Amino acid sequence: MRPHSSLKQEFLKEWIKGLQRCSFPKKSILERKKAIKLSADIAMASARNGTTCWSRALISSAAKDGSDNNHLVKQILGPESDRPAVENKAPARQASVCKKILKRSCRIRRRGRRKCGAAAAPSSIAKHLVKKRRQILRSLIPGGEFMNEICLIEETLDYITSLRVQVDVMRSLATASVRGTE
């Protein structure tokens, strides 16, 4: 078992704070689940304090104006909303720029590929496979489309660790609360 109890504790604290702040609608279980998951995600992301790209992307996507859970996010973040909000503006601008660059490069690459025709070399096939998987990974990790390959792998490392922590904490909380009711 990995000794990241400090991270776990921090995550738990933030999560419970967030849960306490957001008022539970008590209407449907799906809404409740959404609130729980959202507060967990935001707690996880804020535990990184904006040091990693995925955490910023997560918070910014959750706090996007016009999304239905915007109010929840505002409630959860509460007084700390200034800190992640400020950081989100810069990545948003970078994100749009990166998107344009990516689109441009994809267009060029598509043109080039048509000219070359079928590439029968095994190395190119392998590269193609790897590229496909990298794209899938990019879609999985929040904010992954805007990273180059090196950043992507680092963010994946971080993201996996945080997800593990999240899962552990949630699982222990769930089992504890269920056990206590018997």
Next chain:
Amino acid sequence: MELNAGTGGNGSHKTASERDEVAALESLQFTDEIRRLMSAPGGDNASSFTALLELPAPQAVQLIQSPDSAKLIAAPAPAPAPAPAPNVDDFRGSFQFPFNCGLIDRAARFSVFAGDGNINGNNKSNSPEPTSYNSSASLQKPVKSEPAETESSQPLVSDPTVENRSVKRKDREKVKGSSKKSKTSAKESSDDAEKLPYVHVRARRGQATDSHSLAERARREKINARMKLLQDLVPGCSKISGTALVLDEIINHVQSLQRQVEFLSMRLAAVNPRIDFNLDSVFTAESGSLMDSNFSGMVIPMMWPEVQLNGNRQQYPQQLHLDAFQQPVSGREEVCNSYITPENSLLSYDSSGNSASLHSNQLKMEL
């Protein structure tokens, strides 16, 4: 740190078997270090992974200044460890862990206890060993003066940290026995490499030496190093060779973790509709349990605070919309069986209080 003491102590032994053992031990320790570092996102650095692999410039240069790497850089004939060259005896002591010292330096630096003392201590412990190298003396200049040197034959490689890291990778590869490739070309570039702090990527035999391919190679090695870390992190990935399959595993792992989060949040929503009053008791129990990571210990402290909640528990089953709950569960049935059975048992628990014991049994099985 104990790692440095270990390397200093073992430096005097020259037998091959001991060296192998110690090398294996060092690598184990290093992976433990990495794990510890990864799990403890230290407050001193932005991200422990990047801190581990991307050194800030002055510290990277200090690494270069350490006699171990200095000898390696300047060595015209860095024979692999078992090679019985006459002047290798001096290096054998330090050479056994060339990459270990470098990486342990970095690991030590970014752990909680590390400071400059560790690095200096490591340097000192290894410096009494071969001093026949004049180049090491030349590298011990102060940090500030070195960036001024521009003898580099590879002008495009501008990032010192990248180069230092690539040097470390090169060192490691040399130890692993691919040094024969680099030996001959190392001779040519060693003169340039000696005096420079930002030791650049060295051209391997038969490979192009223009700046583009060097930068490309440095980048590729960076990516490979990080992929290795990922492989260690994701369980069951270390045996797989091949980037595509490893990436497959990583993707599966991330997806499964995300799905687990969804499931658990759904479960929490079902189990605990009134989280607010529950939180304090749960929190205290949780903090205690998280310290020990012991689930059984949780049950006892949980029992008495939850007793008063039993009265409320009877009321909430009617609040649950069982239909809404069943649909997402069936939709995700194929994913994770261990979570389905508690969900189903939860449903049965809500409808009739008899299955509480069944529920607890299933939970125990799941754990």
